[in-house]
Amino acid sequence: GVALADLEREDLGAVEAGMANLHRHLDNLREVHGVPCVVAVNRFPSDTDLEVDKVVQLCEAGGVSAYPATHFSDGGVGAQDLAKGVLGALDEPSPYDFSFTYPDDLSLAEKVEAVATRVYGAGRVTWDAKASKRLARIERDGYGTLPVCVAKTQYSFSTDPTLLGAPTGHELRVREVRLSAGAGFVVVVCGDMMTMPGLPS
DSSP, X not given: OOOHHHHTXXXXXXXXXXXXXXXXXXXXXXXXXXXXXXXXXXXXXXXXXXXXXXXXHHHHHTTOOEEEEOHHHHGGGGGHHHHHHHHHHHHSOOSSOOOOSSOTTXXXXXXXXXXXXXXXXXXXXXXXXXXXXXXXXHIIIIITTSOEEEEOXXXXXXXXXXXXXXXXXXXXXXXXXXXXXXXXXXXXXXXXOOOSOOOOO
16 A cells, blocks of 8 residues: 555656656557547645646657546546646547447457457456356357456456556466356456455544
């Protein structure tokens, strides 16, 4: 975890290191899905001018406009520049062609592999025996055309919450598969992810 004191101390090196994660998200949106982007720099009272300027500069160097927003402390007026930036992006013709991560006719395993490799940068997907059997049963029962929903840690592109930034080549281990027939998707649970909501201690 990050100590509160660390968040209150200016750290341009940490800002620059963390941009690897943001750039991966931007690449996924633009190159994998073909969606134009703007970045909202949600400015908190402890953020310094230099830190905010660094984020804006690094985003613009990557071809994306970034807008500092202070709605955390100033309410709606603090997000006006961001809103104008979004409207401006909507008015511009998109240089991208929209696409989904995978076509509907892939097998469920191939859909998971597409998400793992194209979005998360994984090198391979491995399946626990129980998960593999459950996946085969779901396909036999006629649900193979459903989309997949990957449940994994939100702290990393990998299943290891301590592997920060934009890791590549890691293994995505599927330990459980669940059918959400009513919602219309198949959930693959990866790593040590808990899907039951919990309360902090």
